[in-house]
Amino acid sequence: MIIVTNLTYTYPKSTETVLKNLNFEIEKGEIFGFLGPSGAGKSTTQKVLYKILNDFEGGISVIGKALNDWGNEYFEKIGVSFELPNHYLKLTAKENLELFASFYPQESIRNFDGLFEIVGLEESINQRVEEYSKGMKMRLNYIRAIMHDPDILFFDEPTAGLDPINAQKIKKHIVHLKNQGKTIFVTTHDMTTADEICDRVSFIVDGEIRLTDEPAFLKNKHGKHTVKVELENSQTAEFPVEDLGNNAKFLDFIKKGEILRINTQEATLEEVFIKVTGTQLQE
Amino acid sequence: MEKLIKVAINDFRLVFRDNSLKFFFIFPLLNLFVVHYGVPFAVENFPLLEDFKMVIVMSITTQGSLIFGFIYSMVLIDEKDTNVAKVYGILPISKFWFVIFRLITPFLYSVLASILILLVEPFYNIPLVENILYSVQTGLVAPMMVLFVAIMAKNKIEGMSWQKLFNIPVTMPLLAFLIPVYLSYLFAIFPTYWAYQGFNKIILGENFLIFLFVSFVYSILVIALFARRFTKLHFQ
Numbered sequence: 001m002i003i004v005t006n007l008t009y010t011y012p013k014s015t016e017t018v019l020k021n022l023n024f025e026i027e028k029g030e031i032f033g034f035l036g037p038s039g040a041g042k043s044t045t046q047k048v049l050y051k052i053l054n055d056f057e058g059g060i061s062v063i064g065k066a067l068n069d070w071g072n073e074y075f076e077k078i079g080v081s082f083e084l085p086n087h088y089l090k091l092t093a094k095e096n097l098e099l100f101a102s103f104y105p106q107e108s109i110r111n112f113d114g115l116f117e118i119v120g121l122e123e124s125i126n127q128r129v130e131e132y133s134k135g136m137k138m139r140l141n142y143i144r145a146i147m148h149d150p151d152i153l154f155f156d157e158p159t160a161g162l163d164p165i166n167a168q169k170i171k172k173h174i175v176h177l178k179n180q181g182k183t184i185f186v187t188t189h190d191m192t193t194a195d196e197i198c199d200r201v202s203f204i205v206d207g208e209i210r211l212t213d214e215p216a217f218l219k220n221k222h223g224k225h226t227v228k229v230e231l232e233n234s235q236t237a238e239f240p241v242e243d244l245g246n247n248a249k250f251l252d253f254i255k256k257g258e259i260l261r262i263n264t265q266e267a268t269l270e271e272v273f274i275k276v277t278g279t280q281l282q283e
Numbered sequence: 284m285e286k287l288i289k290v291a292i293n294d295f296r297l298v299f300r301d302n303s304l305k306f307f308f309i310f311p312l313l314n315l316f317v318v319h320y321g322v323p324f325a326v327e328n329f330p331l332l333e334d335f336k337m338v339i340v341m342s343i344t345t346q347g348s349l350i351f352g353f354i355y356s357m358v359l360i361d362e363k364d365t366n367v368a369k370v371y372g373i374l375p376i377s378k379f380w381f382v383i384f385r386l387i388t389p390f391l392y393s394v395l396a397s398i399l400i401l402l403v404e405p406f407y408n409i410p411l412v413e414n415i416l417y418s419v420q421t422g423l424v425a426p427m428m429v430l431f432v433a434i435m436a437k438n439k440i441e442g443m444s445w446q447k448l449f450n451i452p453v454t455m456p457l458l459a460f461l462i463p464v465y466l467s468y469l470f471a472i473f474p475t476y477w478a479y480q481g482f483n484k485i486i487l488g489e490n491f492l493i494f495l496f497v498s499f500v501y502s503i504l505v506i507a508l509f510a511r512r513f514t515k516l517h518f519q
Contacts, residue, residue: 050373052369052372052373052518052519053519072375072376072377073375074375075373075374075375075376078373080373082366082369084366085366086365086366086367086370087365087367088293088297088362088365088367089365090296090297090300091293091296091297091300095293095296098289099289099290099293100370100374102285102286102289103286103374103375103376104374104375144370
């Protein structure tokens with residue numbers, strides 16, 4: 001769906017190259033995550049892909065067509081949820097959506113009541129956005145991105161500023177969209193979100209992709225192949241995962257007391273990131 | 284067209300829901316009273332002003348454009364401030380034409396304000412066609428100002444300063460009527476010089492069309508230039 005080859009980008013009037021030979025592909029129906037610290041080039045990559053930044057070097061193909069060959073009809077096929085809320089504060093949420101919806105083919109526009117329900121804003125549909133909290137504005141960002149039923153979605157920090165319940169709602173809906181065949185490109189420095197929803201992730205640092213793979217594979221590859229057993233009497237021990245059911249020491253140990261918990265010792269995505277890139281994610 | 288009407292209605296809502304902006308709509312109305320009652324009263328009581336009444340009327344015709352230009356530039360600056368401009372950057376529309384169409388509302392308001400001023404001023408009996416042709420020229424000041432201020436200003440406070448600065452090239456060509464003719468040509472670099480000269484010719488009953496034509500072409504070129512620059516800056 002999206003093929004990026006040797007993408008290099010330098011902002012006008014700057015000498016610093018912010019994207020350096022990026023190569024990645026995003027399949028149709030895939031959630032692809034770009035993970036990296038602030039200033040790594042995540043948002044810039046998205047801006048190039050949604051044609052806000054031009055004059056890039058390298059090749060980008062979207063839905064089988066070079067990005068530069070797409071005209072304004074490209075914007076009917078994509079939806080963008082920005083990192084920060086951006087709405088007319090003096091208008092109500094519904095007025096905001098109605099205004100921007102008027103620029104798309106009307107047959108593609110989804111029912112507004114349904115959209116507001118998805119993100120739990122149905123009670124506030126006629127409220128002016130200036131009265132919204134940051135989290136509510138972010139949820140409005142989200143439904144504005146999906147209101148015209150685009151094939152490709154760009155979400156920049158989709159759960160930033162949201163409480164855990166609403167963050168969960170958004171994450172579930174993103175997965176729901178993927179199941180409908182939408183292609184989704186997420187940028188985030190929130191490892192939990194990436195781990196929960198992304199099919200594949202790329203680690204990006206200083207404008208370079210250091211690694212691309214499935215989160216589960218990465219966690220497994222970079223973790224210890226052991227299980228840690230903790231008993232209620234505070235005794236703990238680690239055992240190799242291989243042939244665990246026939247491991248006599250393991251079987252003896254779990255008879256020594258009530259089991260409090262048994263955990264595999266796979267790495268977290270954040271640990272993998274730090275190990276691979278040598279960079280902290282949360283800044 | 285439906286989209287543009289929607290944007291025009293939206294702009295109107297934004298202005299009228301902003302207490303600091305809707306207040307400015309009073310001034311074009313006040314100008315009608317000033318030109319109808321205030322200026323004749325002043326001319327009658329201060330005969331010295333008799334020689335300047337044409338300059339005063341012309342000045343008032345552009346005041347409406349400056350006010351509407353200011354109001355709509357504030358809308359665009361606010362749009363940039365709140366990052367709403369970025370949303371327009373990803374809509375399936377031509378950005379350049381969107382900007383041009385967006386300027387139609389302040390242009391029309393300004394033309395209307397100028398037409399009304401010339402209808403209620405008591406000194407000259409300007410035919411309606413000439414009135415409209417001249418008012419179109421003064422109306423073009425509004426889009427020029429909207430774009431200029433929105434390009435230059437980073438926020439509303441800066442916008443107010445740039446708006447004041449923009450008043451200078453708009454009103455300065457009025458000085459052309461107060462100085463020796465050979466010096467007055469210096470003001471020809473400003474589009475409003477041509478409009479004011481056209482107005483003078485209308486009053487004198489001379490051929491005004493060439494001046495209004497130059498004014499129109501010059502203003503359109505300046506607007507197109509500003510619009511190109513604005514389009515590059517606004518949506519990123």
